[in-house]
Amino acid sequence: MRKLMIVFVILGVLVSAGLLFAEEKAQPAPAPATAAQELPAQPAAAPAPAAPARIDTGDTAWMIVATALVMLMSIPGLALFYGGLSKRKDSLNTMAMTFVTFCIVSLLWVLYGYSFSFGNDIGGLIGGAGKLFLKGVGSNSISDLAKTIPEFIYISYQLTFAAITVALASGAYIERMKFSAWVLFTVLWMTLVYLPVAHWVWGGGFLAKLGALDFAGGTVVHVNAGVAALVGALILGRRREKALMPGNLTLVVTGAGLLWFGWFGFNAGSAVAANGTAGAAFINTNTAAAVAALSWMVVEWLHSKKPTVLGLASGAVGGLVAITPAAGYVNICGSIFIGIAAGVIPFFAVASLKPKLGYDDTLDAFGIHGIGGTLGAILTGVFADPAINETGKGLLYGNWGQLLTQLLAVGVTLLYSGIMTFVIFMIIKVLVGLRVDSEDEVIGLDESQHGEKAYNL
Template sequence: MKRLLASLLLVGTLGFTGLALSEEPAAAPAATTEAAPAAPEAAAPAEAAPAPAAEPAPAPAAEAPKLDTGNTAWMLTSTALVLLMTVPGLALFYGGMVRKKNVLATMMQSFAITAMISVLWMVVGYSLAFDTTGMEKGVTNFNSFFGSLSKAFLAGMGKDSLTGTIPESVFMTFQMTFAIITPALITGAFADRMKFSAMMWFMALWSLLIYAPIAHMVWSGDGGFMWDMGVLDFAGGTVVHINAGVAGLVAALVLGPRIGYGKDALMPHNLTLTIMGAAMLWVGWFGFNAGSAVAADGRAGMAMAVTQIATAAAALSWMFAEWFSKGKPSVLGIASGAVAGLVAITPASGFVDPTGALIIGLVAGVACFWGATSLKHMMKYDDSLDAFGVHGIGGIVGALLTGFFAVEAIGGTAGGMGQFLIQLKGTVITIAFTAIGTYIILKVLDMVIGLRVSEEEEREGLDIALHGERVE
């Protein structure tokens, strides 16, 4: 249940001034007695005049939001945790999964994206995503899809500016970490073959033209297109994971497969890095999900609990699915399963109870295992590190199952077929918007600067070809 804001201030009772008394109180009765018979007409209106009605007390004014130090401390912590998910968490997770000749290039992508998106978010991204100028509940207009630019360069944000009960600077930075990790997730789909310059241009354009509008539609509040539809996304199932997963799939299709894909064994070079990265993602995700409550309250506590349950369930279900189908459980498999569970519980974490989380995790582990193995081979696309198989499929599973398992007492909305259909509609809109927009950006960049490294550079390895370095 949402935390109540500060209590209303009681207004003071209104006092009425009495009639002024005469300085000669003894003479007043005699004068009144003599004047009364002589002026009956004057006395009558006085007797007939109704007593003046008391003015209604003004409505109690709501107390202005005040800084809550407990909430602020938790959001500062959550922001740091989410940043650690990208650097070094995702950098290690992806870096261990590629071949040795590409590990530095892969980790470089996460670091470069972190730096670039931080600046873009400050300049214009935050405004595009969270500026509410021109928005009105139930009214669909341009600002239902895109924020205006009144918050560009963080205009108007001072030391004492608040978003709810926390400093706006903390909220802005917390959302910045989401804007950082989302494009970084996409890099797993085209690992080993994209130019660094093309990657930087693509991520800059994608974050402003795709990520920011989706975030605005879902999270900006009354007047936001998907917000008004009633789409539930507590921490980023649509905004982050479906968005990144679909973009990764489109990128993999546009760039084509790696040299040797389907013929040569393109094995991970260091799964120790991958399992370390997965562990950091798991811990950091508590900031991602529980931090999305934007308060240190019961809802944040429940979000943390269901995140742990769903992650563990998905890790086990992926492990057993792989064990059954391939004869042995793998380290890469259980790590990928854990991430699949983290992804799937993301949209649901502020809406479901532990039982719902358990079911979501079990379903997500099996579904993402199928997406990363059978679906990929069936469709013959080279999603190098399973960005779509884990984040796209996991995000879809989580978004849809939120519609069934939402608990009104937790998030204010009850699950059921009606909410499931709303979730389905939001998922389809996100997929369509992201797929079309991503395809256009990639094709334009391909025509202007080219997307893919040369065959010689790909065979040599991107560490040397793009950065002049290598792991010895």
């Protein structure tokens, strides 16, 4: 009880500091009197015509780098992180799930994924079919959503988001799911779940019209994948060998480091320009990740008497997840508070909630991504600072409505993703089945599914 009190005291101090900071920011300084104010008002000049959109080479260069960084998050970042966490006999299969997902999504995205996510809005629900097979996109085409870079770069950037979102859910399914079932899941879930949700939030759909804030994927990526992870884990059932025995913690730390590195492209790249908003997202991303790693370490140290390396890595990822929707909207105080919350709340979700409820989310995809993404999306509605980004104004700056909008966006995503994931799993169960045989699970999925071993020692 004392440990929890210490944690809540720390959180209370930070909330109070945030409130004082917001109150100070909310009081505008009086404008100094000038000689011009004493002169008669002059008629306003006619506004200059808007300059035509043109490709900016600096923005383009940055977005090419950002796209490569997000690709790095999947292969090798997430593959190493998840592969190192799994049992030695299942590590190759775990890596293969991320690898094949990136390949499948890369193809489907250019065939129809981009069009249905970012095509002309149809009733606020889905994009149009006007850009199937990237029809009409040329080397000098520009999207209305990214007016200073070639559309091909914007397409590629969004492709990497779709790929890692699907791959994140695999962490809850490993060590027992058929590889064929995972391949089919990737196709169906990307098509039926990711594409609509991405359109609702980023493609001009109904959540965007309501004013939902999601800078880089709190609802679209982490809440979406986290709920899918939980639902799938419940349907698959528990593993025969329930203990989590990481096969290689060195790979886990390497993967976590690559995720952190690539996340700068994930968050700062979501400004879609080399500008001040990208800079704010960059520093907020690093700050929240570092603070979350430290807060997870402290809580674990108090709770279990030892600070683990796995805890440090998990905390850093939790902080990266939680700051994602807020990265381009909050100030540094907001990022610090989000980092502390992301280290404390997901820790208890993993250490206490999961054992009590008994679900087998193998690598805590729901505990870290589902809980962390929900936390970040809601806190964006609290800490969004118009001085950082004029398009976002949260509760601390006088806008109660933004918090309600964030809650609605999270609720809609939770409900839709949960229901559709259940439907998809039922379809897969009928078509190819979900779980490997008990004997294959004991042998390990590396050998039973791929005929290979990760380590030939």
